[in-house]
Amino acid sequence: MDESLDRIDYKxxxxxxxxxRISNADLAQQVNISAATCHRRVDRLFKKGIIHSVRALVEPSAIQLGSLVIVGVVLDRSTPESFAEFEQAVTLLPVxxxxxxxxxxxxxxxxxRVKDMADFNQLHASQLLALPGVRQIRTFFVMKEVVENAPLTF
Incomplete structure (x- = not known):
């Protein structure tokens, strides 16, 4: 546990x-502190980088991205330069x-995340195989998501 965090921060x-999306007032009430104190504490957690973002979790199938694919990649060289080049290239692929x-x-x-197998096939042929330094790609189509985006426990 981070020594600079107390039990209220963890709660x-x-x-x-x-x-x-909980309101600051409701959050403060559940933690039993004032709204102003709650706001300062949450702001401090953001500034320290302990909380780095708040965002909505979108249902993938609602936006035609219902297929999850895990891809294992082996590079042809294990050098800092080949890793850096690969990492830079994948950051440019929003998929x-x-x-x-x-x-x-x-x-x-x-x-x-892709629409379906045909969508992944096109992506594989046109973009994944073209990533720098790729020697081998192994593809795993997820059949069922059992645990997804679970909260951290502490």
Whole structure:
């Protein structure tokens, strides 16, 4: 646990993870502090980078992005330059919702939302295979999302 955070800060974080739209007045009431104090504390959590954003979670199927694909990527070289070049290139593809550098069989895992398999096939052929330094791509179509965007526990 972060020593600069107290039990009130942790309670604020838990409540905000449950409902990012909660009003400051309701949040303050649930934590048993004044609204002004609550606002200052939440503002401090933002300024320290402990909370970095608040956003809506959009239902993917409602915007025709109901298929989730996980892509394992192996690069042809394991150098800082090849990693940097690959990472720069994936940041330019808005279809990639997550990219993690990992240890093990793959160098990176990408999470991608697409309409369907045909949509992914077009993306694979036109953009993924063209990413710099890619030696191998392995694709995993997600059949069911069991846990998604779960709040952090602390």
């Amino acid at each position: 604020l974080l838990r409540l905000l993870q449950q409902d990012g 990639i919702i997550d990219c993690q550098l990992v240890a093990g069989e793959f160098d990176y895992f990408l999470r991608i």
